[in-house]
Amino acid sequence: MEVLNLTGEEMLDLLGAVEIVNFREAITNRADNYDIAFVEGSITRESEIPRLQQIREQAKIVVALGSCACIGGVNCLKNHLTMNQALQMVYGDSAKYYDTILARPISAVIRVDYYVRNCPPITSEFLKVVKALLLGRKPEIPSYPVCTECKVAGNICVFELGKTCLGPVTRAGCKAICVTGGRHCWGCRGLVDEPNINSEEEILKKYGLTVEQVVEKFKIYNTYSEVMR
Amino acid sequence: MENNSVLTADKGIVTPKAVVINKRSFRNLIEALIKNIEVVGVKAKDGKYVYDRIASFDELCLDYDVTVIPPTKYLFPPIETILQFKTGNAVKAEPVLNNTPRAIIGVHPYDIRAIELLDEVFIATNPDPNYIARRQSSLIIGVDCLHPSPKSFAPCIGTNVAEKGFDFLLTDIGDSYMVTIGSQKGADLLAKYAQVSDPTSDDIVRQKVVRDEALTKCHLKLNCPKERIPKLLEDSYDDAYWEKRASTCLSCGSCVMVCPTCFCFDVQDDVSLNLKDGERTRLWDGCMLVDFAKVAAGENFRHDKTSRFRHRIYRKGKYVLERYGKMGCVGCGRCVTACLAEIASPIEVFNAIDESFRTKQAALRALRESRPENELYTPRPAEVVRVERLGTMEKVFEFKLKDGKPLGQRPVVGIRGPFGNGFPISTMAGKDLLLGAGGTGLFPLRSLVQYVLDKRSSFGRMILLFGARSPSERLFVDDLAAWKQNPDIEFLETVDKGDKDWSGNVGVITTLISKVQFDPKKTVAVVVGPPIMYRFIIAELKKRDLADENIIVSLERRMKCGVGKCGHCQINNVYVCQEGPVFTLANQR
Numbered sequence: 067m068e069v070l071n072l073t074g075e076e077m078l079d080l081l082g083a084v085e086i087v088n089f090r091e092a093i094t095n096r097a098d099n100y101d102i103a104f105v106e107g108s109i110t111r112e113s114e115i116p117r118l119q120q121i122r123e124q125a126k127i128v129v130a131l132g133s134c135a136c137i138g139g140v141n142c143l144k145n146h147l148t149m150n151q152a153l154q155m156v157y158g159d160s161a162k163y164y165d166t167i168l169a170r171p172i173s174a175v176i177r178v179d180y181y182v183r184n185c186p187p188i189t190s191e192f193l194k195v196v197k198a199l200l201l202g203r204k205p206e207i208p209s210y211p212v213c214t215e216c217k218v219a220g221n222i223c224v225f226e227l228g229k230t231c232l233g234p235v236t237r238a239g240c241k242a243i244c245v246t247g248g249r250h251c252w253g254c255r256g257l258v259d260e261p262n263i264n265s266e267e268e269i270l271k272k273y274g275l276t277v278e279q280v281v282e283k284f285k286i287y288n289t290y291s292e293v294m295r
Numbered sequence: 296m297e298n299n300s301v302l303t304a305d306k307g308i309v310t311p312k313a314v315v316i317n318k319r320s321f322r323n324l325i326e327a328l329i330k331n332i333e334v335v336g337v338k339a340k341d342g343k344y345v346y347d348r349i350a351s352f353d354e355l356c357l358d359y360d361v362t363v364i365p366p367t368k369y370l371f372p373p374i375e376t377i378l379q380f381k382t383g384n385a386v387k388a389e390p391v392l393n394n395t396p397r398a399i400i401g402v403h404p405y406d407i408r409a410i411e412l413l414d415e416v417f418i419a420t421n422p423d424p425n426y427i428a429r430r431q432s433s434l435i436i437g438v439d440c441l442h443p444s445p446k447s448f449a450p451c452i453g454t455n456v457a458e459k460g461f462d463f464l465l466t467d468i469g470d471s472y473m474v475t476i477g478s479q480k481g482a483d484l485l486a487k488y489a490q491v492s493d494p495t496s497d498d499i500v501r502q503k504v505v506r507d508e509a510l511t512k513c514h515l516k517l518n519c520p521k522e523r524i525p526k527l528l529e530d531s532y533d534d535a536y537w538e539k540r541a542s543t544c545l546s547c548g549s550c551v552m553v554c555p556t557c558f559c560f561d562v563q564d565d566v567s568l569n570l571k572d573g574e575r576t577r578l579w580d581g582c583m584l585v586d587f588a589k590v591a592a593g594e595n596f597r598h599d600k601t602s603r604f605r606h607r608i609y610r611k612g613k614y615v616l617e618r619y620g621k622m623g624c625v626g627c628g629r630c631v632t633a634c635l636a637e638i639a640s641p642i643e644v645f646n647a648i649d650e651s652f653r654t655k656q657a658a659l660r661a662l663r664e665s666r667p668e669n670e671l672y673t674p675r676p677a678e679v680v681r682v683e684r685l686g687t688m689e690k691v692f693e694f695k696l697k698d699g700k701p702l703g704q705r706p707v708v709g710i711r712g713p714f715g716n717g718f719p720i721s722t723m724a725g726k727d728l729l730l731g732a733g734g735t736g737l738f739p740l741r742s743l744v745q746y747v748l749d750k751r752s753s754f755g756r757m758i759l760l761f762g763a764r765s766p767s768e769r770l771f772v773d774d775l776a777a778w779k780q781n782p783d784i785e786f787l788e789t790v791d792k793g794d795k796d797w798s799g800n801v802g803v804i805t806t807l808i809s810k811v812q813f814d815p816k817k818t819v820a821v822v823v824g825p826p827i828m829y830r831f832i833i834a835e836l837k838k839r840d841l842a843d844e845n846i847i848v849s850l851e852r853r854m855k856c857g858v859g860k861c862g863h864c865q866i867n868n869v870y871v872c873q874e875g876p877v878f879t880l881a882n883q884r
């Protein structure tokens with residue numbers, strides 16, 4: 067888990083500020099009520115729903131952590147298959163022991179207060195949200211597209227270099243790390259609130275993608291979003 | 296060196312002086328600067344150009360077209376800490392100023408003009424210490440743009456030349472540079488590190504030639520004088536163009552992030568994990584971003600992309616100019632490249648609204664020329680404020696103009712209407728009449744009733760069915776009471792829902808039809824009421840063998856103009872306000 071990659075000093079500071087009462091992957095303490103619950107992963111099984119509802123009841127604030135929890139993410143790619151096909155692909159012969167449902171973000175099941183986006187989540191953004199919540203403030207997470215941060219980073223737009231990008235409709239906050247690192251934006255942080263999908267589609271087509279390729283591009287992380295349904 | 300005592304302060308105006316420096320000497324100057332201070336300048340990157348730290352002279356590129364991000368980022372950075380603070384027992388706040396001596400090499404004239412605008416914004420009014428600190432510690436070494444980007448339109452704005460705002464500015468005239476000295480700092484620098492000479496007349500001619508050649512490479516044209524842009528914008532606020540142009544806008548902010556004249560920002564506070572230390576940062580922000588104009592409680596006063604798009608263009612061509620005396624666009628063309636939707640170009644927008652404006656003007660002129668002036672009148676709507684009944688046939692109406700102005704001497708008062716057609720009295724003559732009125736549908740039918748009562752012998756029986764929602768919503772109660780007593784009219788009424796005082800019929804209007812007998816061969820039905828009522832009444836009448844030609848309806852539509860233009864009443868090719876509102880069922884089909 068990415069948050070565990072904090073520096074020693076950051077971790078100590080964090081532990082000084084909060085008390086971790088239930089962390090299934092790291093420690094085993096349990097408590098009845100939480101101030102803040104961070105939930106990772108998307109919902110893919112029936113049995114996860116009541117567990118999540120219980121967390122909602124016990125926590126004052128629920129924060130979705132990572133692309134899967136926030137927007138459904140890559141897990142939703144399986145929604146394009148029948149559920150039996152998906153089970154066969156993943157578990158082969160032992161498929162009959164598993165149940166699976168259409169993958170969905172946790173906000174499809176319970177009310178979510180805040181989101182720490184990205185795949186994987188960025189440590190600095192996680193800390194920013196924790197600090198804001200500790201101060202009782204609303205975390206300031208950008209609502210604008212990745213392009214804004216990409217320009218601030220001084221990047222040359224990949225469209226000018228003959229590539230394509232989902233930056234214009236994807237929510238910023240990652241400082242456009244993928245473009246800065248020589249790639250393009252895949253849309254892992256999910257769509258902005260008012261994405262101009264028609265315009266982005268036209269642009270992708272103008273730069274040589276077919277309709278199918280455009281859809282594939284959106285599917286990777288944003289299968290679950292309104293516009294894909 | 297004599298050549299460097301060039302700045303003659305004459306009544307406070309600094310006169311720039313020109314010298315010549317050969318390229319080898321310029322190289323030495325830059326190498327010397329690199330040893331002493333931070334040097335940033337234009338570098339090639341992936342076939343484009345960017346401003347970056349320069350470690351050796353050879354990295355520098357001075358014959359570029361345009362950079363991705365403008366050099367203003369060194370004076371007004373994308374993110375800048377402006378304050379550090381401590382909370383707790385010992386509250387402390389320290390401003391953070393950046394005084395790092397820095398030379399910015401290769402700044403094009405349009406960017407120099409943008410810096411002059413920023414000076415106006417951040418120095419001339421409400422001086423900003425952070426900007427001033429950076430500005431004062433920066434050397435600006437400009438270079439004439441001899442290979443302009445095809446997207447640049449600086450000459451249209453007049454920003455392809457800069458006479459001040461730099462420490463010195465180079466023009467590449469072959470094996471040497473013509474140098475325009477713009478400040479004492481620039482003069483001192485040349486004196487310290489370079490060998491310069493006076494320009495020969497040949498050098499001066501060559502400078503003019505290369506500048507003129509550069510001008511011919513700019514092909515974009517502004518179709519109206521640039522002085523007209525503010526007024527043009529003022530007159531085009533409601534032009535349909537804005538919505539059309541902005542429809543593909545991604546609200547991505549690219550156009551404002553790459554712009555040298557955009558200076559909006561956000562201020563944010565960040566505390567460290569110990570929740571005691573923190574810093575305040577200033578970050579670039581932009582009016583094209585959705586939440587830019589969001590205020591408390593989520594209200595956003597520029598919530599749609601059209602108003603944001605228009606706002607940016609108004610800043611570029613009007614608002615900034617009016618406030619700071621300099622155009623908010625220097626024509627660098629960066630936003631044109633950055634905008635994937637291909638809509639951000641200010642010059643394209645200026646030209647388009649200019650054309651739209653001219654088209655509108657031409658249409659108006661044509662209209663005026665086609666009709667004598669005094670025939671073109673503008674109606675001013677009035678309302679009836681008082682009606683006085685003088686006799687049975689005479690009334691006095693008192694009008695008031697809606698704009699509150701007096702009517703003036705000998706005014707022409709026009710009364711519009713009646714619009715459309717009326718009931719086909721001639722085809723109804725001699726027939727039995729079955730009138731069905733629902734709710735306010737009684738208004739037009741009451742006129743018909745009165746007409747028939749006046750000309751009683753011309754018609755056969757008259758049956759009136761009236762339905763109201765409730766007893767309290769019955770209209771013309773005096774008339775209703777009189778008709779009940781009148782042997783010339785067979786009157787039946789009902790209410791959908793009665794009350795304690797109501798002893799009459801309860802039920803929808805169709806229930807009345809079964810209570811009346813009529814001969815379908817010699818009866819004409821006239822129905823006026825809400826749309827839903829037509830459906831049921833008509834079905835009932837048809838069951839009683841009434842032919843379509845003998846069923847007359849009056850259709851209600853939301854009419855806005857009454858003269859067949861606005862289209863609100865249009866049903867396929869029929870304007871209800873013109874050809875209607877009265878139709879027989881036969882011709883309505």
Ligand SMILES: Cc1cc2nc3c(=O)[nH]c(=O)nc-3n(C[C@H](O)[C@H](O)[C@H](O)COP(=O)(O)OP(=O)(O)OC[C@H]3O[C@@H](n4cnc5c(N)ncnc54)[C@H](O)[C@@H]3O)c2cc1C
Nearest residue numbers: 200201202203204382383563564565566570573574575591
């Ligand atoms: C031009 C303008 C006009 C306005 N007019 C009005 C008006 O007429 N009426 C009105 O009600 N409001 C108005 N406001 C809004 C109002 O002034 C501020 O936005 C509001 O008071 C700030 O409160 P906040 O909760 O948003 O705090 P923030 O903006 O989040 O914080 C303000 C400051 O307090 C610090 N701070 C916050 N919490 C803590 C903490 N727990 N510990 C330490 N430091 C903390 C922050 O670091 C920051 O320095 C206006 C704002 C502007 C810019």
Ligand code: SF4
Nearest residue numbers: 213216223224231233
């Ligand atoms: S590379 Fe992508 S994110 Fe960056 S400006 Fe271009 S489209 Fe936007």
Ligand code: SF4
Nearest residue numbers: 240244251252253254
């Ligand atoms: S650039 Fe796009 S894909 Fe990469 S981290 Fe940011 S949002 Fe995710």
Ligand code: SF4
Nearest residue numbers: 554624625627628630
């Ligand atoms: S509006 Fe566009 S062309 Fe004008 S200065 Fe800004 S980036 Fe350059």
Ligand code: SF4
Nearest residue numbers: 544545547548550634
């Ligand atoms: S005008 Fe173009 S660059 Fe500017 S926000 Fe809209 S789409 Fe982005």
Ligand code: FES
Nearest residue numbers: 558559560561562
């Ligand atoms: S311009 Fe910044 S608050 Fe008005």
